[in-house]
Amino acid sequence: MTQTIDAVLKQATQHLAASGSESPSLDAAVLLCHALDKPRSYLFTWPDKVLSVAEQTQFNTLLDRRLAGHPIAHITGEREFWSLSLQVSPTTLIPRPDTERLVEVALELPELPQGSILDLGTGTGAIALALASEWPQRTIMGVDIRSEAQQLASNNAQRLGFNNVTIKQGSWFAPIEAGTKFALIVSNPPYIKENDPHLEQGDVRFEPKSALVAQDQGLADIAYISDQARQYFVEGGWLVFEHGYDQGLAVRQQLVMLGYQEVRTEQDYGGQDRVTLGRFVTK
Incomplete structure (x- = not known):
């Protein structure tokens, strides 16, 4: 009826x-x-x-x-992020409003050097494409270890007409040619603890665990990226992470230990620690 x-x-x-x-x-x-x-x-x-x-x-x-x-985004096959309509699939994380905070923080960076941008673990390409929409003069590279994500992000970039975005497949820095430098490296890496009860709740149940979970209390990938990124910065380049609400202090300590400067944590729209950043200066 x-x-x-x-x-x-x-x-x-x-x-x-x-x-x-x-x-x-x-x-x-x-x-x-x-x-x-x-x-x-x-x-x-x-x-x-x-x-x-x-x-x-x-x-x-x-x-x-x-x-x-099942998540609404998986049912409809799309999700809006930064006013961009992105195609999504169960092979990637669903872009979330809190991640727009990372984009805001990146756009507000003081004294951002000239140069390219790298988005590690790009998924749907949400962060890379949001930055591309605001900085059409900059070249932006997204990297994801999953071929399905690489194809999805590439399709989103092409469909939305962003010619300044390239998406590569590989593990973190592996696809990047030696000697390549970036003014800004951003990432929303896996940061959930392996036994976190939230993994069995809500939309997260239907998302790839490899994009959610990291060892060492959720900090393993953040630690690896923080360490390796130092080889890929132009002078004064910035590193910006999204992380869990209770990980701000640990991420700040990690960046300070590795020699980053101007390290600080920004809160999300709910007032929780969500984005930590630092600048790599050698001179």
């Missing part, structure tokens, strides 16, 4: 709320827009429009996946 847009939204919102969704009305609207291939404004303009059998069936299929816990 088909229903009106208004009735579909109300019923779906109730089901999603009962299933534990943190944003049931938004989830329902996003799924219905996807099923109808219409913008959000359409739902409010035509609340009494009756769905066709095909539209109702398509929406019910999408809703069932969400009720089973």
Whole structure:
């Protein structure tokens, strides 16, 4: 039996709320827009429009996946980040609003030298493409160890028309030619502890563990990148990390120990430690 847009939204919102969704009305609207291939404004303009059998069936299929816990981004195949519509897949992390804080911090860096930018563990390419949209004059390279992520990020760059972005496959610095230097290296690396209970909750259950979990209490990859990055900076280059809310002190200590200067931690939109940065100066 088909229903009106208004009735579909109300019923779906109730089901999603009962299933534990943190944003049931938004989830329902996003799924219905996807099923109808219409913008959000359409739902409010035509609340009494009756769905066709095909539209109702398509929406019910999408809703069932969400009720089973699948992330909205995986169901629709896209996620907005920094006002960019990115294609996503289960092979990469879903871009999150907190990561936009890393982009903000990078854009506000004082005395950023001239030169290229490197995004390690680029995933969908979210950080690299956000920076490319703000700095079209700079060359930006993204690196990811997974071939699926490399292809996805490359597709996003091409689809959005960013000609100043290149995506390479490999482990951290492995694909980078000897002698290449960067003014800025950014990364949202794996930083969750192996036994963290959050790994079994919410959207994280459906994301690749290799992009989430790191050894040594979640700090192993951050330590490795911090150490190796020193070979790849132009003079006065910056390193900027996203990390866990309780890792700010440990990351600062790591950077100071390795000789970085102007080390500090910035908070996310919820007031939690989220981004730590430092500058590598040799003179």
